Amino acid sequence: MAASSPAGYLLVLALVVPVIGLLGMSVTALIGLRRVEFVAFPVLVAGLAVAGAIATTVAETGEALTYVVGGWAPPLGLALRADGVSAVMLAMAALVVALVALNARALFCADDATPDGRRAFAFWSLLMGLWSALNLVLVGEDLFNLFVALELLTFAAVPLVCLDGRAATLEAALRYLVFALIGSALYLLGTALLYGRYGTLDIGTLRELTQPDLATHAAVALMIGGLMAKAALFPLHIWLPPAHAGAPAPASAVLSALVVKAPFFLIVRLWFDVLPGPPSLPAAQVLAGLGAAAILICSVVALRQERLKLMIAYSTVAQIGYLFLMFRLTAEPGVPAWQTIGWTGGMLQLVSHAFAKAAMFLAAGMIAEALGHDRIAELAGAGRAAPVSVFAFGLAGLSLMGLPPSGGFVAKLLLLNAATLAGAWWIAAVISVGGLLAAAYVTRVLKRAMATPPAPLATRPVALSRELTALTLALVAVALGLVPLQPFELLAIGRP
Incomplete structure (x- = not known):
């Protein structure tokens, strides 16, 4: 059974810290604390510290960080892993989210008892959920769990597009959702083909097993096609401009800077880690x-x-x-x-x-x-x-x-x-x-x-x-x- 890295717990913290912020916002709203941004900022500081620690550890040791969930190594269990690219992207995401949140504080700081306050609660909650899902995309090793992470990312990103409730932004959000769901269906179909062919969805295990046959290439092609729609690669981009342009500026910043990078990151993983032989x-x-x-x-x-x-x-x-x-x-x-x-x-x-x-x-x-x-x-x-x-x-x-x-x-x-x-x-x-x-x-x-x-x-x-x-x-x-x-x-x- 594979062992976790000594600092592997940092990968769990990268996923859990934003979720703790999300839960904290819900609890404080229930007990009467109306300004949920006061919960968000300690979480942002903690998340920045965790991302910085991951990047520093990977750079100093020269090795990827690994955490085996529950002690059950793949293919029976799940693993989290952060290599050099993942560490850089975790740090990038944490810094962008923190600075965007600082900018958004003046826009989303209303009391929860008002309509603007409910909008503020939605923004901060969605931002925490989006950040956690993005981190899971960056450290996940199981293709089905990565599908779940992509769906969580989508369902946090789509409401950010239409926070103002205008008809134009609702239409843009629905278009975004349609393209995202089509991409998800293609990705999931490819995942099913790979599982039927090899009996595992762990990327590290697939790296050793995949063969240059029709089933493998068809599965990866379906998955990459679905991810291209989510990444808004031309000509599958028509959902992005109205969605990003109509969202509030802090939401647009997160969507364009981070959300569209997640499917590209997974395309890189599939291309270089799952496809057999030279590309x-x-x-x-x-x-x-x-x-x-x-x-x-x-x-x-x-x-x-x-x-x-x-x-x-x-x-x-x-x-x-x-x-x-x-x-x-x-x-x-x-x-x-x-x-x-x-x-x-x-x-x-x-x-x-x-x-x-x-x-x-x-x-x-x-x-x-x-x-x-x-x-x-x-x-x-x-x-x-x-x-x-x-x-x-x-x-x-x-x-x-x-x-x-x-x-x-x-x-x-x-x-x-x-x-x-x-x-x-x-x-x-x-x-x-x-x-x-x-x-x-x-x-x-x-x-x-x-x-x-x-x-x-x-x-x-x-x-x-x-x-x-x-x-x-x-x-x-x-x-x-x-x-x-x-x-x-x-x-x-x-x-x-």
């Missing part, structure tokens, strides 16, 4: 081709948007496309994927995009609060009304454009180098054109925001403390540019 180059070309289409088409669509939040939402779909280029750029014969610069570039793009996009949505929300709208053509004066938010938006835009010294610059440079080394010139061209298109839609917003308004504006003040949360996220996205231009050892820890 298929034609299949990798298909995923990269869809990613390239997302970059080009959705960047052009983002450039034509009239609303700021809708532009950022289409930008999310475009930036997700860069992640799928990684499957082609890690397919070097005889070289493990995690020892390539394509692997480091893809993972760094994932992390830097999360911080940049969270910063952008928070900044856009505060600009809209200051001006009373988010129409791009009428943003003149935003630079004076919310200067820190506009500055944060511009800093985050550096990462989307791929300009130094941002993390997006390093990520896209690594992907560009990997494409050149692999002879994939079309990918190199897409990365270059995508950066130019991102520069076009970011500078379009900044140009309007810095313009002098034709008449004095009636603006509402935005708290500096809230603007600083967006600025902090943007600064983290820029600071990631200090990652060395080579395969990053932390991201290879725990790989077979």
Whole structure:
């Protein structure tokens, strides 16, 4: 029977701490404490500490953390596991959730006896549930339990889209739910095929058992297809822009920064840990081709948007496309994927995009609060009304454009180098054109925001403390540019 790591209990804490916060909110509401955010913030501090401890332990030991649930090792029991990539994503998720929560406190702080208070209770409860489900996706090893985690993540994310109860956001949430359920059905069907073929769903065990036969490839193809719908990869993206643009800014930040990364993370696990033998180059070309289409088409669509939040939402779909280029750029014969610069570039793009996009949505929300709208053509004066938010938006835009010294610059440079080394010139061209298109839609917003308004504006003040949360996220996205231009050892820890 496999043994848990000495610090394996940290993985359990990563799942349990947000749940404790959720239960605490319910109890305090029942006994009359109406301000549930007071329960949320100690939980956020504890969750940050746990995620930091996991990342530190994995980095210091150079080994993945493992926890065997109940002492029953797979395939009879369940295991939790955090390798280098999982540790980085756990820390990323904790930091994004904490900063978004700080920003959201002023919006969701009403007494529970009022309609706004019930909305606040829903937001904080859903945020805790979403965080726990996301952590389970990142450390789970059983494919069926990962299905459960994805469903929990979906059912926490969908209500965040329609917190305001407007007809448009309800419609967007229902569209999101339909796509998510279709993706779940495909994923579950593939899981059933794998279980029927091998009698286990533990990823570590499947790594040793899977054979290159039709049943295995069909099962993984179904699962990846379902996860592509959940990740909003072009052309399965039509649910994302209205859902993310219509949600409150803090909810949009969490949805675009974190929720769409969970299905991509599982695609990576299936591709590199479940599929037998070296990945298929034609299949990798298909995923990269869809990613390239997302970059080009959705960047052009983002450039034509009239609303700021809708532009950022289409930008999310475009930036997700860069992640799928990684499957082609890690397919070097005889070289493990995690020892390539394509692997480091893809993972760094994932992390830097999360911080940049969270910063952008928070900044856009505060600009809209200051001006009373988010129409791009009428943003003149935003630079004076919310200067820190506009500055944060511009800093985050550096990462989307791929300009130094941002993390997006390093990520896209690594992907560009990997494409050149692999002879994939079309990918190199897409990365270059995508950066130019991102520069076009970011500078379009900044140009309007810095313009002098034709008449004095009636603006509402935005708290500096809230603007600083967006600025902090943007600064983290820029600071990631200090990652060395080579395969990053932390991201290879725990790989077979």
